[in-house]
Amino acid sequence: MKNSSSLLFLMITIFSALVVISSNNWISMWMGLEMNLMAFVPLISGTKNHFLSQSCMMYFLMQSMGSLLLLFTVLLNSMMLSKATIDSGYMNLIIMMSMWIKLGVPPFHFWFPEMMSKLNWMKCFLLMTLQKLAPLTILSTINNSYMLTLMITMSVLIGAMGGLNQTSIRKLMAYSSINHMGWMMSCILINANSWIIYLIMYTLMLTPIIMWLNKNKFYNMNQVNVFLTTNMEKLMVSMMMLSLGGMPPFIGFFPKWMVIQYMLEMDMKWTIIVMVLCSLLTLFFYMRMISSFYLMNSTMNKWMIKPSKSSTESTLMFTLNMALPLTMYMNMF
Numbered sequence: 001m002k003n004s005s006s007l008l009f010l011m012i013t014i015f016s017a018l019v020v021i022s023s024n025n026w027i028s029m030w031m032g033l034e035m036n037l038m039a040f041v042p043l044i045s046g047t048k049n050h051f052l053s054q055s056c057m058m059y060f061l062m063q064s065m066g067s068l069l070l071l072f073t074v075l076l077n078s079m080m081l082s083k084a085t086i087d088s089g090y091m092n093l094i095i096m097m098s099m100w101i102k103l104g105v106p107p108f109h110f111w112f113p114e115m116m117s118k119l120n121w122m123k124c125f126l127l128m129t130l131q132k133l134a135p136l137t138i139l140s141t142i143n144n145s146y147m148l149t150l151m152i153t154m155s156v157l158i159g160a161m162g163g164l165n166q167t168s169i170r171k172l173m174a175y176s177s178i179n180h181m182g183w184m185m186s187c188i189l190i191n192a193n194s195w196i197i198y199l200i201m202y203t204l205m206l207t208p209i210i211m212w213l214n215k216n217k218f219y220n221m222n223q224v225n226v227f228l229t230t231n232m233e234k235l236m237v238s239m240m241m242l243s244l245g246g247m248p249p250f251i252g253f254f255p256k257w258m259v260i261q262y263m264l265e266m267d268m269k270w271t272i273i274v275m276v277l278c279s280l281l282t283l284f285f286y287m288r289m290i291s292s293f294y295l296m297n298s299t300m301n302k303w304m305i306k307p308s309k310s311s312t313e314s315t316l317m318f319t320l321n322m323a324l325p326l327t328m329y330m331n332m333f
Contacts, residue, residue, distance in 0.1 A: 155182030
């Protein structure tokens with residue numbers, strides 16, 4: 001696809017997300033979701049690529065199913081056409097289910113890792129960040145704390161356990177995204193708009209990782225073990241992986257710290273215990289990838305050593321990951 005066409009579809013995707021955010025009725029929200037779907041499918045499609053064709057069809061079917069459920073619920077009650085609040089518990093549940101399908105939240109998550117494994121890194125980045133914006137906006141307008149708590153628990157559990165036996169980095173990042181979705185949905189319980197802070201922080205943490213993976217064309221763990229040659233690069237990769245897992249003192253701990261603090265104030269102790277324990281599991285599969293290139297490549301030949309060069313990704317990784325101690329220090333004054 002030509003760059004002009006890709007730019008056009010990307011702009012329509014961003015515009016459709018803004019349409020959903022600024023809407024005050026369900027029909028315009030549905031229209032924004034349909035615009036988003038119709039722009040994102042050609043954006044990820046490619047010519048003469050069997051895997052991309054499969055991923056496009058998979059994405060189209062799942063998103064269409066979610067949109068159909070939303071439209072069915074809206075048309076079921078004509079009173080819903082004029083306001084963006086719902087009183088019926090059943091309609092709440094159906095609309096939440098349609099958004100869970102679109103987000104790839106368990107138990108509707110099976111399409112998400114499979115689709116991620118067939119896309120390149122930049123398209124994976126859009127799928128993990130920009131495409132979460134519109135469904136989360138709609139989900140934040142619905143107040144059903146019981147079902148939301150159940151889905152949060154399922155998301156963090158399946159997101160943590162699903163990545164344990166993965167060798168594909170794309171599938172590992174997909175299960176990591178599912179785990180982070182549980183934390184983002186917990187932000188909705190705290191405050192209807194606090195999930196935006198978490199999504200922004202998650203996007204900032206993910207950006208240098210995707211840039212680095214896309215630059216080196218890493219798709220499997222064994223590639224990382226072989227091609228990481230300088231100690232500085234190993235240090236930067238370790239920092240950004242630990243930050244994504246939420247290890248203090250890196251910046252990835254900040255949004256999780258915010259969620260833990262507010263959920264303890266709301267007396268949701270058991271839910272936050274499960275979430276923190278699942279975060280330890282995600283740290284385990286990040287540590288598994290980190291420890292392999294520290295332990296297996298402890299010695300290297302001279303011909304493997306490359307001169308260290310400062311890159312944009314390395315500078316961005318270091319600046320972002322070490323921002324938390326600076327933020328805490330500034331808050332003391």
